[in-house]
Amino acid sequence: MSTTAIPVAEIPTVDAQAPFAPITPAERSTKLASLGAWVQGIAADPSKAALTVRVSGAAAGAVGSVYSAGGHRLVVDEPAALGGDGLAANPVEFALTALLSCQVVTYRVWAEKLGITLDTIEATADGALDVRGFLGLDDAVRPGFQGISVQVRVSGPETAERYRELQDAVDAHCPVLDLFANSTPLQTELIVD
Incomplete structure (x- = not known):
């Protein structure tokens, strides 16, 4: 597992859809406006909120x-x-990627909702992992992360206080952060053919 940070601009792309086309703040607001209509529909009929x-x-x-x-x-x-x-990337790197990508999405959505301008967002996560648990060398060692630290760097014209307000909203509403921070009911099933 690599622990060397690569600047975002130097990350090679593997998806034909990436990198994303440049987008202006006005274009982003237009795209996020469709979310507002969806939210209104859910507010009117909460049964529309349940997704699988x-x-x-x-x-x-x-x-x-x-x-x-x-x-x-x-x-x-x-x-x-x-x-x-x-x-x-390996599964634990994908787990951290899911966390960071959800943070970025949640920052964008809540910045729009709170009227906070964001020029850039970059995120880094470090997960402390002791593979003895995964390898069965020590059953007292958890096979998953022992801890995770997330750093989000933002830039824009707002005050640091406004960005801290945004961080509080993101930390309270980010689905994948919630998944990592709280216990989630989980059921596994083995099907043998």
């Missing part, structure tokens, strides 16, 4: 896997040290 999100996939390669999520293809692998081919 599904991801499905299968094993590929030595320890890799390929998934379908929302019409997109995701590839997951491990580095050679963990038996993989290093073709893609």
